[in-house]
Amino acid sequence: MARIHDLVELLKQAPDEVFIQPHNVPDPDAIASSFGLQQLLAALGVEAVIVYEDDIEKANSLSMLSAFGIDMRLASSVHTLGAEDWTVLVDVQKENSNVTNLVTDEVACIDHHQYNGPKGYRFEDVRPAIGSCSAIIAEYFQEAAVEPSSNVATALLYGILMDTDNLTRGVSGLDIDMFYWLYKHVDISRINELKANQITARDLQDYARAFEGVEVYGEIGFLRLENANDSLLGAASDIVITVAGVNVVVSYAVRDAGIKYSTRSVTPRVNAGDLVRHIVDGYGIGGGHDSMAGGFIRRDSFPAGRSMDTFTKVRAVAFVEARADG
């Protein structure tokens, strides 16, 4: 039996409303997965409302909402949220640093990040080997023999492309199979429109300032951004990793609340998740995939009297050099 039918049977028992919640500051994969799941559940008789926390920052994420008619609501604006409501977490797991624990009961979780261990879900589908959550949702459509609308298929295809960096980063057979399966329902010109709306003019200025300060040390590229939003930190890292000779990128943004990290690696010698955990070890939290990861150290946890730049570089260099060739 298709997995989605287990989820539908569960959600039909919900004592009150059903919500779908992606991680905070939803990115295209989180938005597409939430939207796809909402539409599939609706086709199978379960109405669900998508709620999220924090701003949608990237220009392409915002354009997805209007392009596909996606209705997502800020949790603070949903006054009916209550302890009797059930939530399906999407593209995130309970207790991750990038998800707000709402008053609702998180009965289900669908994700492709590193497994956090059992959290009492009644439905759980966490597959860290998959490059995008959108591919998992697309497979639900396929298993249930429900044809996705053009809007859903295009959003899911875009989610796959964004999270796998155009089918090159952390990509699995399922991502490629679902890309192919969705493709026949997709108007590719709408994907191109989204690709042409990825950043704002303001982002470009922030990039320009940040790239002036890039420091390349051996195979590591260091990038410090001032007050950047999460998505800019990741997107800037993706550009620095394309520099010839750079195999590992450590980006960080110093904020009022603390220091935010983003790591990238294109060499199997260096696991991006292990690298960020090494950098924050003893002071903060971090995690992610082999090729991309993130972390955070709260300002009040940071060791007093040490330079954030030197602290970061010393730890990153030690970790990468220990894994150098020869």
Ligand SMILES: [Mn+2]
């Ligand atoms: Mn994702």
